[in-house]
Amino acid sequence: MAKAESSGWGSRVGLILAMAGNAVGLGNFLRFPVQAVENGGGAFIIPYLVCFLLMGIPLLWVEWASGRFGGIRGNHSTPFIFDSMNKKRVWKYIGVFGIFTNIAVASYYCYIESWTMSYVYHSVIGTFDGMSQQQVSDFFSSYTDIGVSTTGIPYEAVVFYLLCLLLNTWILSKGLGGVEKVAKIGVPMLLIFGAFLAIKGLTLGTSGASAEIPDANALDGINFLWTPQFSSLLDLKVWLAAAGQIFFTLSLGMGTIHCYASYLKQKDDIALNSLSAGFTNEFVEVVLGSLIVVPIAAGYLGLDWVINNAGFGMAFQTMPFLFEKWGEFIGTISGVFWFGLLFFAGITSSLAMGTPWMGFMQDEFGWGRKKGAWTFGLIVLILGLPTVFFFKEGVFDEYDYWAGTVSLVVFAMAEIILFAWVFGITKGWDEINAGADVKLPKIYKPILKYVTPTILLIVFLGAFITPKDNDWKKAITEGWVLDNGSVLAKITNSDIVVNKEFYSDHKEYDQASGIVDTIIHDKENKVHILKVQDNIRFYRNEKGVVKEAKKEAILKNIGKNYVFFDSVAVCREYKFKWDNKITVQKGDVLKLGSTIATGEFTNKSLYTSIGRFLLLGLFLFICFLVWRAGRLKEHL
Amino acid sequence: MNTSALITMGITQILVTFFMVYFFVKVLRAPKQAEPDSYSENDED
Numbered sequence: 001m002a003k004a005e006s007s008g009w010g011s012r013v014g015l016i017l018a019m020a021g022n023a024v025g026l027g028n029f030l031r032f033p034v035q036a037v038e039n040g041g042g043a044f045i046i047p048y049l050v051c052f053l054l055m056g057i058p059l060l061w062v063e064w065a066s067g068r069f070g071g072i073r074g075n076h077s078t079p080f081i082f083d084s085m086n087k088k089r090v091w092k093y094i095g096v097f098g099i100f101t102n103i104a105v106a107s108y109y110c111y112i113e114s115w116t117m118s119y120v121y122h123s124v125i126g127t128f129d130g131m132s133q134q135q136v137s138d139f140f141s142s143y144t145d146i147g148v149s150t151t152g153i154p155y156e157a158v159v160f161y162l163l164c165l166l167l168n169t170w171i172l173s174k175g176l177g178g179v180e181k182v183a184k185i186g187v188p189m190l191l192i193f194g195a196f197l198a199i200k201g202l203t204l205g206t207s208g209a210s211a212e213i214p215d216a217n218a219l220d221g222i223n224f225l226w227t228p229q230f231s232s233l234l235d236l237k238v239w240l241a242a243a244g245q246i247f248f249t250l251s252l253g254m255g256t257i258h259c260y261a262s263y264l265k266q267k268d269d270i271a272l273n274s275l276s277a278g279f280t281n282e283f284v285e286v287v288l289g290s291l292i293v294v295p296i297a298a299g300y301l302g303l304d305w306v307i308n309n310a311g312f313g314m315a316f317q318t319m320p321f322l323f324e325k326w327g328e329f330i331g332t333i334s335g336v337f338w339f340g341l342l343f344f345a346g347i348t349s350s351l352a353m354g355t356p357w358m359g360f361m362q363d364e365f366g367w368g369r370k371k372g373a374w375t376f377g378l379i380v381l382i383l384g385l386p387t388v389f390f391f392k393e394g395v396f397d398e399y400d401y402w403a404g405t406v407s408l409v410v411f412a413m414a415e416i417i418l419f420a421w422v423f424g425i426t427k428g429w430d431e432i433n434a435g436a437d438v439k440l441p442k443i444y445k446p447i448l449k450y451v452t453p454t455i456l457l458i459v460f461l462g463a464f465i466t467p468k469d470n471d472w473k474k475a476i477t478e479g480w481v482l483d484n485g486s487v488l489a490k491i492t493n494s495d496i497v498v499n500k501e502f503y504s505d506h507k508e509y510d511q512a513s514g515i516v517d518t519i520i521h522d523k524e525n526k527v528h529i530l531k532v533q534d535n536i537r538f539y540r541n542e543k544g545v546v547k548e549a550k551k552e553a554i555l556k557n558i559g560k561n562y563v564f565f566d567s568v569a570v571c572r573e574y575k576f577k578w579d580n581k582i583t584v585q586k587g588d589v590l591k592l593g594s595t596i597a598t599g600e601f602t603n604k605s606l607y608t609s610i611g612r613f614l615l616l617g618l619f620l621f622i623c624f625l626v627w628r629a630g631r632l633k634e635h636l
Numbered sequence: 637m638n639t640s641a642l643i644t645m646g647i648t649q650i651l652v653t654f655f656m657v658y659f660f661v662k663v664l665r666a667p668k669q670a671e672p673d674s675y676s677e678n679d680e681d
Contacts, residue, residue, distance in 0.1 A: 226641035276659040
């Protein structure tokens, strides 16, 4: 079918910045340092770099080469890019993942992006001025609670989500030119903002120490991130985490790289372009990403706090509080820079997610780019609103798990088999080297054929049967108990242990332990509030590492390797409707599954099932479109 | 900072920065092809 509108990249630098912008995302600043902290600090960097060389770079070449190969045959989305590489129908339908993943991920990714927009606004108007750490953290909870407004704007989170989605759709409607312009502005801005904050992190030292935390030192954070611990190299968990991080950071297995590369011609280089885009992403992650969150947090709250609290939420629940310590002016500037860089990192990625759908509809059904962009926005809106309205009920996490994690690995495993084994490594290697401005080492030919698929297979199996607490050694020696995060546990719903039914006449306590602290009957708002307190005890070993008392291995060694360090009271709040009845009393000791209220309840399991149903519906809808497009091609 | 952390960080960050700059400069210096390529076709846009 004839193209509705021709398009292409304006310049080679524009293409590289767009590709780098696609790869650089929120994960570069949030996921990478957290993964490093959770996987032994300096030990993590070695497997990370090995996986970059053996899996990241080869997959980049595969995706660029496949995209260009399909593009010169008139295909700009993975179903028909794969079809042009092999005519067996199965590949066309595996290619559906390359559109499905993007739409599904965009629907919740735009929500995170909208938080960064909103937080830039709040940094400018001084919302966080004078707030305590707890208040900044509570602000985020209030923000994601749709019924509460933090600015006076009703449904603020929804308004910012709509604004963000509209902006994305409008830019997409301008075609590749619009995407390229945003990348040319966004990537340099992101580098400038990131460099400013990284220098602050690197030079903070002990200046953030306080009477409460006298040993706080930013250099402790850097030390922890970079001190190599070679013993961890034998831990499979660390390798799987490193391979997973390479995956997410380079935006592999999504179909966006294929789509961007499909606008190249046979004589255009891909070998050098992909290396340039890939290393730009690595620079942002390894150089800038490692010098912001962890050192700044360690500089004010201490390394122990970072080890125990490292997570995605730090970006929104902790950083604004820390920036305030730099004074009003620098604090505001830092807040704008931090959330600004996250916004640019986000939008350059979310724009990439819109292009496969547009390319597909343009190629197969002759749609114009405006129609393609606005329908993308509409589908994302339909799928995304449940993540906004039912964020706390787990729809967001469900999308992230199936579309943002599992689909990527499945798709990448299929594409490497197609490229190296079905399409053929000889033909594939020639395709990568066609028009190359750099001579590639021949060692990568066997790596592409044997090593990369093996790593991907291990990553896939690792995700499928992840043992409890990711403790592989224990699983092998003492018997296999699945982790709740494993694919197998998710498929069989064995990760849901309480409140299993969609609707129930009683509510079960969903934590391991706790003591009822407060019960409030709020007549004005017609809600019952139950607050449950749980004391978590922390222990420290000679390396200064603090762990929760719940870990069995530590409990066994208390008095030997670990000594009591601190305890913290965690308070969990449950809200019930006025016609429900709280069945516990102050001082009651709760266990997992204890009944805490009776009445009529809609449980989280309903919302996660709705999330799965929507994702499945989207996948089948795209399969239908691919089938229809195939029929149209046959009749031409 | 301890020495091993300083060395690991220094080597990693210098290597990554070097390769980023090296490949980007190589892109900028790559000879333009005689025939129109997919970028120059869009020069008038």
